[in-house]
Amino acid sequence: MSELRVYHIPVCPFSQRLEILLALKGLTGAVKFEVVDITKPRDPALLAKTPGNTALPILETETGGVLRESLVLMQYFEDRFPEPRVAARDPFARAVENMLTALCSDLVNAGYGYVMNQDPAKREALRDKLLAQYAGIDAFLARYSPDRTFLHDEFGWAEAVFTPMFMRFWFLEYYEDFALPDEPKYARVRRWQAACLAHPSAQQVTREQIVKNYYDYSRGAGNGALPAGRTVSSFAFAPHWSQRPMPPREKYGRHATDAELGLV
Numbered sequence: 199m200s201e202l203r204v205y206h207i208p209v210c211p212f213s214q215r216l217e218i219l220l221a222l223k224g225l226t227g228a229v230k231f232e233v234v235d236i237t238k239p240r241d242p243a244l245l246a247k248t249p250g251n252t253a254l255p256i257l258e259t260e261t262g263g264v265l266r267e268s269l270v271l272m273q274y275f276e277d278r279f280p281e282p283r284v285a286a287r288d289p290f291a292r293a294v295e296n297m298l299t300a301l302c303s304d305l306v307n308a309g310y311g312y313v314m315n316q317d318p319a320k321r322e323a324l325r326d327k328l329l330a331q332y333a334g335i336d337a338f339l340a341r342y343s344p345d346r347t348f349l350h351d352e353f354g355w356a357e358a359v360f361t362p363m364f365m366r367f368w369f370l371e372y373y374e375d376f377a378l379p380d381e382p383k384y385a386r387v388r389r390w391q392a393a394c395l396a397h398p399s400a401q402q403v404t405r406e407q408i409v410k411n412y413y414d415y416s417r418g419a420g421n422g423a424l425p426a427g428r429t430v431s432s433f434a435f436a437p438h439w440s441q442r443p444m445p446p447r448e449k450y451g452r453h454a455t456d457a458e459l460g461l462v
């Protein structure tokens with residue numbers, strides 16, 4: 199083993215956290231990203247690296263050490279390649295970053311639960327649940343960073359953590375017609391989110407790619423699972439997403455076929 203390797207799933211937001219951090223450090227070429235096809239049975243040799251865990255990304259060091267959990271891998275890269283530093287240097291500011299980071303998993307769960315929902319009667323409640331998460335983040339930012347755009351002076355740790363999730367929520371705009379209301383209670387988080395989405399170090403995925411790859415999530419099938427009646431996952435590598443048509447937006451209507459999605 200002569201190089202650092204990250205085994206990851208294409209368009210996985212947890213892997214994009216690492217890509218953003220490495221881009222901020224000017225280290226994009228320092229790690230070999232090994233793509234794993236989540237639509238096919240996992241290589242036993244890969245599974246053996248993390249017994250009892252199938253989640254990706256995982257990191258393998260030059261000497262065969264294996265780590266997992268995106269936040270842990272981010273910290274590993276921060277410790278191993280300390281300059282330019284991405285996390286706040288001041289202990290209190292770093293603690294504030296960690297407090298904000300701790301709010302991310304509930305936001306992710308609310309957003310994914312919303313897009314994967316198949317019951318129209320639950321839409322409003324799921325939208326309210328996501329908005330409550332955004333309102334909580336807005337309140338946090340208003341308290342700890344009322345006048346800035348980012349949490350601290352620059353796009354940093356918290357932005358690397360959240361931006362991949364904000365980009366995945368493009369699937370909510372498309373399949374649920376969701377938009378964060380232009381109201382005062384979301385003004386601070388809207389300012390933060392807009393700046394995160396526009397940052398040059400975070401442009402690893404596109405809106406079109408997310409909408410096409412995540413179609414099956416809108417059918418309630420996550421992590422490469424197949425919706426009923428389909429034979430090819432929307433996460434399939436081929437045909438490449440850029441060669442496929444935009445999926446139908448009406449997730450509660452008729453289900454698109456493999457052919458209509460350009461998958462066969």
Ligand SMILES: COc1ccc(C(=O)/C=[SH]/C[C@H](NC(=O)CC[C@H](N)C(=O)O)C(=O)NCC(=O)O)cc1OC
Binds near residue numbers: 253420421
């Ligand atoms: C709340 O529901 C969801 C929220 C997020 C994701 C997601 O982005 C997966 S990204 C791909 C997923 N990886 C993870 O969930 C890693 C999470 C881990 N806590 C980290 O931070 O690295 C994976 O490897 N899945 C394949 C496997 O486990 O065998 C999916 C959800 O439901 C399917």
